Amino acid sequence: MNQEAVPVAVPVAVPVAVPVAVPAEGFSGHTAAPAHVEPDYGDTSKHIDDVTEEATQSRIMAEDGTDISFDPYFATRENVNRNQSTTKYNRQPLTLQWEDLKFEVPVGRSATGVPCLKGNEEKGMKTILSGCSGEIKPGGLLAIMGSSGAGKTTLLNLLAGRVTSAKGSKSSGRVLVNGEKRDFSKFRQVASYVLQDDDLFAELTVREQVEFGAMLRLPNTMPTEKKQLAVDRVITELSLSKVANTNIGNELMRGVSGGERKRVSIGTELVTNPSMLFLDEPTSGLDAFNALNVITTLRRLAYNGRTVVTTIHQPRSNIYSQFDMLLLLSQGRVMYFGPAKDAVAYFSALNFHCPAQFNPADYFIDLISVDSRSPDAEALTKKRVAVLADKHSNSAPLVTEYGEDSEMGSMAKLGEPTDTVMEMRSTKYQNSWVTELRFLAVRAFKLMVRERTANFSRLGQTIVFSILLGLIWLNAGRGDSSDDARSLIGILFFLLINQCFGGAFAIIFVFPLERSVVTRERASGTYRVSSYFVAKTLCELPRTFFFNMLFSCILYWMVGLRATVSAFFFFVLVVFITTVTAESLALAISILAADPQAASALIPVALIVSVLFGGFFIEGDQIYDWLVWIKWTSLVQYAFTALVMNEFQGRDIPGLVVPSNGFTKWENVAFLALILLVLRGLGYFFLLKFRAPTFDKTL
Numbered sequence: 175m176n177q178e179a180v181p182v183a184v185p186v187a188v189p190v191a192v193p194v195a196v197p198a199e200g201f202s203g204h205t206a207a208p209a210h211v212e213p214d215y216g217d218t219s220k221h222i223d224d225v226t227e228e229a230t231q232s233r234i235m236a237e238d239g240t241d242i243s244f245d246p247y248f249a250t251r252e253n254v255n256r257n258q259s260t261t262k263y264n265r266q267p268l269t270l271q272w273e274d275l276k277f278e279v280p281v282g283r284s285a286t287g288v289p290c291l292k293g294n295e296e297k298g299m300k301t302i303l304s305g306c307s308g309e310i311k312p313g314g315l316l317a318i319m320g321s322s323g324a325g326k327t328t329l330l331n332l333l334a335g336r337v338t339s340a341k342g343s344k345s346s347g348r349v350l351v352n353g354e355k356r357d358f359s360k361f362r363q364v365a366s367y368v369l370q371d372d373d374l375f376a377e378l379t380v381r382e383q384v385e386f387g388a389m390l391r392l393p394n395t396m397p398t399e400k401k402q403l404a405v406d407r408v409i410t411e412l413s414l415s416k417v418a419n420t421n422i423g424n425e426l427m428r429g430v431s432g433g434e435r436k437r438v439s440i441g442t443e444l445v446t447n448p449s450m451l452f453l454d455e456p457t458s459g460l461d462a463f464n465a466l467n468v469i470t471t472l473r474r475l476a477y478n479g480r481t482v483v484t485t486i487h488q489p490r491s492n493i494y495s496q497f498d499m500l501l502l503l504s505q506g507r508v509m510y511f512g513p514a515k516d517a518v519a520y521f522s523a524l525n526f527h528c529p530a531q532f533n534p535a536d537y538f539i540d541l542i543s544v545d546s547r548s549p550d551a552e553a554l555t556k557k558r559v560a561v562l563a564d565k566h567s568n569s570a571p572l573v574t575e576y577g578e579d580s581e582m583g584s585m586a587k588l589g590e591p592t593d594t595v596m597e598m599r600s601t602k603y604q605n606s607w608v609t610e611l612r613f614l615a616v617r618a619f620k621l622m623v624r625e626r627t628a629n630f631s632r633l634g635q636t637i638v639f640s641i642l643l644g645l646i647w648l649n650a651g652r653g654d655s656s657d658d659a660r661s662l663i664g665i666l667f668f669l670l671i672n673q674c675f676g677g678a679f680a681i682i683f684v685f686p687l688e689r690s691v692v693t694r695e696r697a698s699g700t701y702r703v704s705s706y707f708v709a710k711t712l713c714e715l716p717r718t719f720f721f722n723m724l725f726s727c728i729l730y731w732m733v734g735l736r737a738t739v740s741a742f743f744f745f746v747l748v749v750f751i752t753t754v755t756a757e758s759l760a761l762a763i764s765i766l767a768a769d770p771q772a773a774s775a776l777i778p779v780a781l782i783v784s785v786l787f788g789g790f791f792i793e794g795d796q797i798y799d800w801l802v803w804i805k806w807t808s809l810v811q812y813a814f815t816a817l818v819m820n821e822f823q824g825r826d827i828p829g830l831v832v833p834s835n836g837f838t839k840w841e842n843v844a845f846l847a848l849i850l851l852v853l854r855g856l857g858y859f860f861l862l863k864f865r866a867p868t869f870d871k872t873l
């Protein structure tokens with residue numbers, strides 16, 4: 175290595191003077207902080223605006239002469255250029271204010287059946303959040319920080335209007351947008367919410383994911399070319415161009431990186447060009463580098479005139495330096511609200527000195543967390559938190575001065591049209607039912623084709639089972655004895671069980687992920703439930719038909735079932751409807767059940783009941799009268815009787831009693847189809863009524 179070409183890299187120490195609004199005096203009883211003797215690494219709380227031209231002055235050169243110097247402030251500096259986006263003023267500038275927010279949930283005997291907790295919970299209510307006020311202007315990035323359980327998500331949800339309506343919970347206070355109480359139908363069009371979990375389809379590409387949102391969330395009056403431009407803009411703005419055509423992927427399927435996936439989630443919400451963006455823990459699960467990338471993206475989005483609010487857990491120091499405003503929460507109370515760059519000085523003035531080499535975020539979290547490891551530590555830390563909360567509520571409100579769009583906030587009223595917002599329809603959905611159906615069907619079809627593992631395993635399962643059953647019952651249908659006939663009845667029943675469980679398990683493993691994606695998309699008003707449900711049903715039918723046809727073609731002729739075209743197609747029809755009915759049963763239960771575990775426990779039970787009363791194990795006259803009704807709800811019973819009648823129609827085999835339920839084979843098919851329709855209808859009803867995202871609109 176060329177020694178002379180490698181000068182020593184000198185860490186850049188940055189002296190910082192932090193002008194702040196601080197309380198007049200520190201706490202009595204506190205001793206002054208010890209003099210700091212540690213080496214000065216520079217103030218890690220240094221804010222983005224303080225970074226000017228402190229480029230690393232020493233250059234480190236690689237052997238080939240490439241400059242490989244490292245600039246630790248690169249991310250921060252990148253954002254100093256506020257003119258990166260072409261979309262700077264294309265939205266309404268919105269100022270969000272909140273006053274005296276309080277949120278309580280019931281914990282008492284009356285609400286949940288458990289005894290009341292002590293303290294203010296005696297009335298049966300637990301206070302999750304109280305006395306929370308603040309403001310964030312356009313161009314500003316607000317971070318809500320606090321330890322686990324501090325109330326960050328609750329506050330974010332209150333600000334975003336996304337608190338789930340729960341029985342007995344109570345919210346109070348005021349949330350204002352540009353000084354006025356918000357109109358939720360308009361607010362939903364200008365504010366977007368990015369959930370902590372990236373609920374995205376792994377099989378879609380980045381572009382397809384963003385495009386889907388654009389096509390359905392932008393109004394139908396907007397030409398497709400303009401929607402495509404919006405997609406391109408978002409992809410560029412989030413630096414996703416290089417991976418635009420890469421699958422999103424998941425733990426099982428290689429796709430984009432965690433940071434890119436998070437940016438895709440943001441892009442999905444950004445496509446409507448919202449003025450306000452709320453994010454819940456956007457860096458959770460990301461490594462330090464990807465976390466920084468995501469936050470610098472938010473920083474840039476804020477500079478482009480948006481109002482951005484995010485919760486975050488223990489950010490590293492260069493992430494912390496990106497925040498304009500900081501809100502520290504502990505035990506549901508505000509410890510600090512004001513400019514992020516002033517927080518260190520604020521706590522210093524209270525005699526809580528953040529050591530020079532410390533990441534202020536770490537220091538604050540340690541300072542305001544309740545230590546429950548021992549009663550003494552808990553009492554002490556709770557006291558500290560109470561005193562800090564009181565100090566905060568007694569301190570003068572801080573004036574927020576940041577963002578270049580601050581005066582724009584007062585100019586615009588929510589509802590005044592600008593660019594994208596101008597074109598938004600005032601109705602809940604931006605496109606017609608038919609348009610939704612078209613895009614949903616295309617997406618469902620793409621997903622279905624790309625679910626390679628599921629498709630190949632179902633293909634393998636179909637081929638293996640049909641050949642195996644065919645070998646076991648090879649030529650059984652070609653004999654004339656009553657034993658052959660009884661054997662044939664056995665295979666007819668067994669193949670129905672196989673198809674029922676195969677269809678149901680295909681739903682159990684695939685639907686839970688889809689359910690969370692659909693919930694997210696419904697919460698942002700992307701489409702109607704009916705169009706989703708119809709698209710899903712229409713797209714699944716061809717696949718189910720294909721596998722059933724394949725199964726029938728192999729098994730039917732190996733076993734030697736009645737060799738007529740009409741008998742064969744009747745067989746295919748019954749097996750197909752049975753499978754779709756079992757899928758519908760699994761779907762309805764999956765939607766109704768609280769979680770996938772409950773669904774996977776309930777679905778086999780429902781199917782086994784149907785099998786038990788299917789007419790093979792127990793004859794109708796062997797069942798207690800008061801249980802007979804179950805037989806008439808059994809999908810297997812109708813399918814089995816129809817198949818048996820199809821096979822033995824017109825055949826007289828001495829000593830054989832053919833199972834029958836008194837209906838003709840076509841009547842049995844009609845009852846089976848009726849059960850199918852009822853189960854599909856129930857699935858739709860459950861999705862519409864029980865899985866609708868409902869939010870409290872009090873504030």
Ligand SMILES: Nc1ncnc2c1ncn2[C@@H]1O[C@H](COP(=O)(O)OP(=O)(O)OP(=O)(O)O)[C@@H](O)[C@H]1O
Binds near residue numbers: 302323328329343
């Ligand atoms: N609807 C509710 N019913 C009962 N308790 C609730 C409800 N909502 C929130 N809580 C409780 O309030 C506290 C704050 O919850 P919240 O999710 O806001 O915390 P957080 O700071 O976001 O935590 P984390 O960082 O772990 O996600 C927690 O103890 C939580 O259990």
